[in-house]
Amino acid sequence: MYARSILLIASLLQDVLASFLRVESGHQRILIDGRDPYVGFFTQIEFSELTCVSAVAIHCLKPLTGAEEIDILYSECERDHWKVAHYTNTKELYTLGKEVWARRLSIASPLELSIIDVQVESCGSSNSTTTVNDCRPSRIHPRRHGKQKSVIRAKDYERRRRKRSIEYVLPAVYRTDASPYEIPVDVVIPHDRTILVQPGVVLRFGDDVGLTIYGVLIVNGTETAPVMFEPHGESWKGLEFINAAQPSLLRYANVSGSLLGITVRSGIPPELDNVISTSNQYGFDIKTTSDVRIISSSALNSEKTGFRISTKVAKLAT
Numbered sequence: 427m428y429a430r431s432i433l434l435i436a437s438l439l440q441d442v443l444a445s446f447l448r449v450e451s452g453h454q455r456i457l458i459d460g461r462d463p464y465v466g467f468f469t470q471i472e473f474s475e476l477t478c479v480s481a482v483a484i485h486c487l488k489p490l491t492g493a494e495e496i497d498i499l500y501s502e503c504e505r506d507h508w509k510v511a512h513y514t515n516t517k518e519l520y521t522l523g524k525e526v527w528a529r530r531l532s533i534a535s536p537l538e539l540s541i542i543d544v545q546v547e548s549c550g551s552s553n554s555t556t557t558v559n560d561c562r563p564s565r566i567h568p569r570r571h572g573k574q575k576s577v578i579r580a581k582d583y584e585r586r587r588r589k590r591s592i593e594y595v596l597p598a599v600y601r602t603d604a605s606p607y608e609i610p611v612d613v614v615i616p617h618d619r620t621i622l623v624q625p626g627v628v629l630r631f632g633d634d635v636g637l638t639i640y641g642v643l644i645v646n647g648t649e650t651a652p653v654m655f656e657p658h659g660e661s662w663k664g665l666e667f668i669n670a671a672q673p674s675l676l677r678y679a680n681v682s683g684s685l686l687g688i689t690v691r692s693g694i695p696p697e698l699d700n701v702i703s704t705s706n707q708y709g710f711d712i713k714t715t716s717d718v719r720i721i722s723s724s725a726l727n728s729e730k731t732g733f734r735i736s737t738k739v740a741k742l743a744t
Contacts, residue, residue, distance in 0.1 A: 481547035485542040500528040508580035625649035636663025647678030657683040
């Protein structure tokens with residue numbers, strides 16, 4: 427996997443000079459801690475000096491819709507570790523959740539985006555705690571000329587800080603008589619766990635946190651007592667199913683106010699029976715090689731996509 431070098435004129439707004447920027451683009455395995463690795467495409471920008479970045483506009487041959495899976499990574503030093511920059515986006519404009527100082531910026535995606543122009547919006551700040559002297563010189567390996575790294579590794583420090591700050595004990599059963607439940611951190615159901623949610627339970631999630639299911643989630647709502655997944659504040663992450671070996675079940679459930687809605691990354695998908703996805707960025711986003719069974723379910727007021735299903739067989743029932 428040899429990266430090819432090109433030259434790109436990137437527009438820096440608000441009085442930041444960067445002249446011409448060197449860009450490398452290529453196809454490599456990308457590993458972000460806490461997520462499944464993927465083989466994807468990257469475009470890496472190297473700034474002439476440490477630059478404060480608040481937003482990035484990405485222009486492609488085919489204009490972005492805003493629904494694409496894109497990771498924005500950055501590094502304060504020329505050879506430092508990559509870090510994940512969290513963002514919100516509208517079509518081609520990606521506004522960072524927190525300003526970052528970067529010597530390098532990388533745009534990575536499982537899709538080939540065919541990027542033709544990048545505009546970097548500077549925050550105009552001069553309060554970086556990183557200096558040129560803080561950056562370690564790159565090591566020289568005389569016997570490795572032309573050899574490229576096979577993996578781009580990135581750390582998600584924001585995710586780690588949230589996990590360390592609050593301890594959360596995952597119950598075997600979310601009980602009706604203990605509802606509502608306030609969930610302030612990301613919750614993971616491991617492969618060897620089955621979690622039951624009783625009728626009428628309300629689960630309220632903190633900002634940017636959600637429920638990731640590797641094991642089994644059984645949601646036993648009823649027509650008169652549905653289970654509610656909702657934000658405590660403005661928004662939460664949503665329900666994310668990854669590499670499940672057994673099917674989960676969501677019956678009479680409402681999922682609202684999240685980024686992912688109900689997303690299946692891989693593995694056996696859940697059976698969805700009378701599930702309503704309301705006011706999420708994505709309603710139902712399902713990628714699997716297994717059968718998908720959806721009964722009397724709907725996506726309402728989705729910001730981006732209501733139903734997006736990639737599978738061999740989908741069984742929709744009313």
